[in-house]
Amino acid sequence: MSPNGTQRVLILGGGYAGLYTALGLQRHRGETPVQITVVDQSPYMTYQPLLPEVAGGHVAPRDVTVPLHRTLKKSRVIRGTLDSVSLAGRSAVVRSLDGSILELDFDHVVFALGAVTRTFPTPGLKDMGVGFKTMEEAVFARENVLECVAKAAATMDPALRKKLLTFVFVGAGYTGVEAISELRDACMKAADSFPSLNRSDVHWILVEALDRVAPEVGPDLSMWTLGELGRHDIDVRLETTVTSCVDGHIQLSSGDAFDAATLIWTAGVRPSPTLENTDAPLGPRGHVIADTRLRVTRDDGGVIAGAWAVGDNAQVPDLTASKQPAYYTPNAQNALRQAAVAARNILHDIRGEGLEEYRHASLGTIASYGVGDGAALILGVKLKRLPAWLVHRTYHGLVVPTVNRKFRVFAGWIIDALSLREVTSLAALRHPRRAFTSAFPAEKSKK
Numbered sequence: 001m002s003p004n005g006t007q008r009v010l011i012l013g014g015g016y017a018g019l020y021t022a023l024g025l026q027r028h029r030g031e032t033p034v035q036i037t038v039v040d041q042s043p044y045m046t047y048q049p050l051l052p053e054v055a056g057g058h059v060a061p062r063d064v065t066v067p068l069h070r071t072l073k074k075s076r077v078i079r080g081t082l083d084s085v086s087l088a089g090r091s092a093v094v095r096s097l098d099g100s101i102l103e104l105d106f107d108h109v110v111f112a113l114g115a116v117t118r119t120f121p122t123p124g125l126k127d128m129g130v131g132f133k134t135m136e137e138a139v140f141a142r143e144n145v146l147e148c149v150a151k152a153a154a155t156m157d158p159a160l161r162k163k164l165l166t167f168v169f170v171g172a173g174y175t176g177v178e179a180i181s182e183l184r185d186a187c188m189k190a191a192d193s194f195p196s197l198n199r200s201d202v203h204w205i206l207v208e209a210l211d212r213v214a215p216e217v218g219p220d221l222s223m224w225t226l227g228e229l230g231r232h233d234i235d236v237r238l239e240t241t242v243t244s245c246v247d248g249h250i251q252l253s254s255g256d257a258f259d260a261a262t263l264i265w266t267a268g269v270r271p272s273p274t275l276e277n278t279d280a281p282l283g284p285r286g287h288v289i290a291d292t293r294l295r296v297t298r299d300d301g302g303v304i305a306g307a308w309a310v311g312d313n314a315q316v317p318d319l320t321a322s323k324q325p326a327y328y329t330p331n332a333q334n335a336l337r338q339a340a341v342a343a344r345n346i347l348h349d350i351r352g353e354g355l356e357e358y359r360h361a362s363l364g365t366i367a368s369y370g371v372g373d374g375a376a377l378i379l380g381v382k383l384k385r386l387p388a389w390l391v392h393r394t395y396h397g398l399v400v401p402t403v404n405r406k407f408r409v410f411a412g413w414i415i416d417a418l419s420l421r422e423v424t425s426l427a428a429l430r431h432p433r434r435a436f437t438s439a440f441p442a443e444k445s446k447k
């Protein structure tokens with residue numbers, strides 16, 4: 001407790017769950033004074049459901065980010081990484097951007113560290129692959145695809161052209177399907193702008209270890225989605241894995257092999273490895289173990305006072321499921337709602353009141369497969385193509401945090417609909433000093 005008697009709440013992570021936990025606490029500071037501190041390495045929260053639209057060029061990258069300092073004006077926001085947490089000692093050690101060490105004491109701590117891309121020790125993957133979980137990765141994927149198309153149009157080497165125009169996605173959950181659909185559309189628009197290229201030159205390959213795509217939308221829509229991918233000339237390889245991708249030479253478990261210049265990895269997520277730097281009890285898959293009231297619990301079921309877990313890094317029992325034991329899936333629906341309950345429960349706990357249970361029956365799943373196309377399963381109702389796409393845009397346009405971002409997203413969609421799609425590569429942004437350094441005269445060699 002701070003010297004003035006105010007309870008100190010430390011929120012680890014500024015993603016969806018962390019941001020909304022802090023906002024929930026801020027709204028009630030007048031009733032129950034709390035001192036809120038949020039720690040995250042990034043200066044903004046990323047609205048991940050719209051990353052495929054960033055890659056497709058429909059939404060500006062900044063419009064899916066929410067600046068933490070501006071949004072959490074009544075909280076202290078620290079940019080840094082978590083070195084350690086001691087629940088027993090009620091303290092955390094954080095390394096700030098300048099390398100200095102901060103020791104933060106707390107009365108309540110919220111684990112909202114989210115998840116990272118799940119990877120495997122596939123030869124060549126670390127050197128060649130890129131994920132699709134951050135705004136930076138979505139922007140890179142777009143610029144890389146457009147740059148590959150431009151280079152392919154310029155080369156006279158047929159083998160190099162084929163490699164540049166072969167794009168591989170690994171992971172066919174709805175995120176992977178959404179992302180490949182958007183990038184494929186942008187790629188084809190770009191190819192159309194070069195007389196030397198034909199759409200038939202472009203190859204998009206989706207590799208999935210399971211026997212289906214987009215399982216989140218249910219069996220019927222999953223099968224329909226598979227047909228839609230085929231209709232868009234996306235080569236889907238089910239029950240297949242990538243065994244090697246050294247130097248861009250892709251080898252599949254089926255025995256097939258080919259060269260590609262791009263590999264985008266969307267094969268699932270895992271809880272943040274930063275949790276290993278804490279003494280929080282972790283489940284078999286690395287999640288923080290929590291009860292139905294979002295309190296961190298020990299293996300024996302005992303509650304650790306003042307410790308809470310929400311979002312993708314939390315293993316929270318789902319009491320609404322027909323089969324038990326069951327746990328909530330890591331998605332934006334649960335992160336948002338768990339954060340609101342966690343904020344109220346922290347305040348209830350401070351005031352000595354009873355705590356709420358977290359119960360949420362899923363509203364369904366929506367996925368966009370490019371402009372005018374998509375699939376949705378909402379409260380048992382199945383939607384396809386334009387109706388599903390409209391629901392997807394309406395929902396996410398309304399749910400993206402802050403009024404400012406909602407306005408910018410909808411405005412961007414209107415401008416996008418009324419203008420030609422922009423497919424110019426800005427890959428040169430990766431080397432901003434190249435033009436400046438090339439302006440210096442070349443040094444003459446000394447004889």
